Amino acid sequence: MNGVHIEGLRKHFDRQAYKADGNTRGAINGLSLDIQTGEFFVLLGPSGCGKTTTLRCIAGLETPDEGRIGIANELVAAPAQNVLVPPNKRSIGMVFQSYALWPHMSIYDNVGYPLKQRKKRLDKLEADHEIKAALALVGLQGLEGRSPADLSGGQQQRVALARAIVAKPQLLLFDEPLSNLDAQLRLRLRSDLRKVHDQGGHTSIFVTHDQSEALALADRVAVMREGQIEQLGTPEDIFLRPASRFVAEFVGFDNILPGEVIASDSSGVQFHPDGWPEVLFAPASSRLAVGTRAHVALRSANLKILHGSTHEPNTFLANLQAINYLGEYFQGEIVLFGNELLGRFQDHPSTWLGLSAGRVDGLAVQVRLEPSDLVILLDKEQSQSEAVNSEVAA
Template sequence: MPTKINDLNKFFGDFQALKDINLTTEEGEFIAILGPSGCGKTTLLRLLAGFTSPTDGEIYMDDVLVGNNKNSVPPEKRNLNMVFQSFALWPHMNVGDHIKFALQHHRHMKRLSGAALDERIDEVLSIVGLEAFKNRLPGDLSGGQKQRVSLARAIAPKPKLLLMDEPLSNLDAELRIEMRREIQNIHNITEASIIYVTHDQGEALAMADRIIVMNEGRIEQIGRPEEIYSNPATPFVATFVGKANLFKGEWKDDGFQPENTDLIWHNSNISEDFMKAGIYPLRPEQISLAKSEGGMLKGTVMTKQFQGKEYHYSVDVNGQTVIVHLPLRENYEIGEIVSIEPNPN
């Protein structure tokens, strides 16, 4: 479902939770809203769901105005469903009955009965891999299975928009990775639009068509995962997504001069925000180390961690901790003095 948000603001008393939000999503698009706790991402999702009204601005769905400061279409009249952080399952209803309830009570779902209802229940359970658990109660399911039931209940009535509020945060690390694949598969099968709230950059980068990075109620950057990672627009995006190292210095006509050096690092599609702040961002894999040489930016290797295909180093550079990821063939020892520079590759 195409969604358009114009100049959206939300106040709770004197506190402004959302500040001038503008966003347009396309039919069938997977959007991840990424940001730290308290940045406003869940407030934005609740406004989209219709649980609360904007203080200012407008929300359109399918070119229909569904929310402004005078009127807000209630959730049941919007053709959407929501998957919550908690599984929100009823303990007295088995898996099949959860799906049946969603099919029988969704306003935008064509009423099914008899064989057609059973067929749809079985179809949805097949999509989420729970055919064998149709008669199980929630108390007899694992965490991952409960989350699949929650997803199945949400997609059963074929909503045009799925809103997901950190649905994997209660699962362990391995199960979260498995459920990412499940959600991607569901998106491909249903072709529904998805707006997915998370504070986990790995989830956003892995699944989304586009990512919205939020901070303190504002949108810092909107772009494809590759764009957000490779060309962050602001220092916040650089450090929140991928944990870039930020080097201080001065921008000149021929490039960037790191603080307390005569070096010049050349510009590589770095945004104006960094130049104005006198900062050069480098991700851990964008840094080269070498045996210490005169005239270079020097540091001391503080820690070294083996990570299978690479080493992760922390290097003290004039009191700043710089994180560097290098292949196994580039081996340095703790306490070694090294030179630091951008990796041209």
């Protein structure tokens, strides 16, 4: 294993409570994870989920209470064995949210600083070559003599990235590096970050609360909740096949309904939302038995407000309450069998309703919930119980 290996990691900031009661939950609660060499790995989750604490433990900026961390086959943290390699002895580069540049140093000296900390220093010509190569990779050639105060926020973040890669570390760590930048600049720097990763051959770990960043950058994503991994998978897995209601809501499933599975076979699932006179048809799933309580989830983009009528499955009459203009499309607030849901107009509402954005007085419209886009979610306890039962049966 040449990437990063984490086993049973725990971190509690309230040490007194933890010592008094070993069951007290902390910032990280028994996290285990393997990150492959050369992978761009993203830790995704809301504030307080433990993603930054995990990153800081990997970097050596926090000391774990339990567990083991290995980087490139070297054990760098294992409290039970009294192992704790300091940050400057780990082969890492780190890019912080706040840039963390030295204001009294030139851009050249900021980028070159890690080379001065090496045990085996490069000679002046070699160091100059590495510094200029790092600056060229992030598009800052010719700015070596300026100070950080002379640069924009985006340029300062590029300097921080150049400083992180100049010593060719085995591991790059990113702590929400784009969150202080405006939306357009974030989009440009995302592409640059991925380019630097691909060209440098590093292993990268990126922390963010922004699902779009995670999906755009990652080879794999770990969605974190309360110091543990809620779901681990490719961006497509996370975005299209969330494993829990928590993940679904976090990645943009904005219509979620409780109910019960009333039929399930190879042709599909019939799901009865609570209080509905109708059923919903969803893709087949071998894990859903008749009588299972669950939730069905659907993005508003896949709840279509139709111009005209159709007799396709999952098509119903609903009451339109409001029309919202969101730039690229019009969103509708609807009430369907007593549930407030969000949908998307397939045609400009003014062309067939004579209406634009604003409140609407319960106008009847036909809506379609695309069956292929429905995801049925078991709660976490049910999923764990099914996993245990499957192991017993095997």
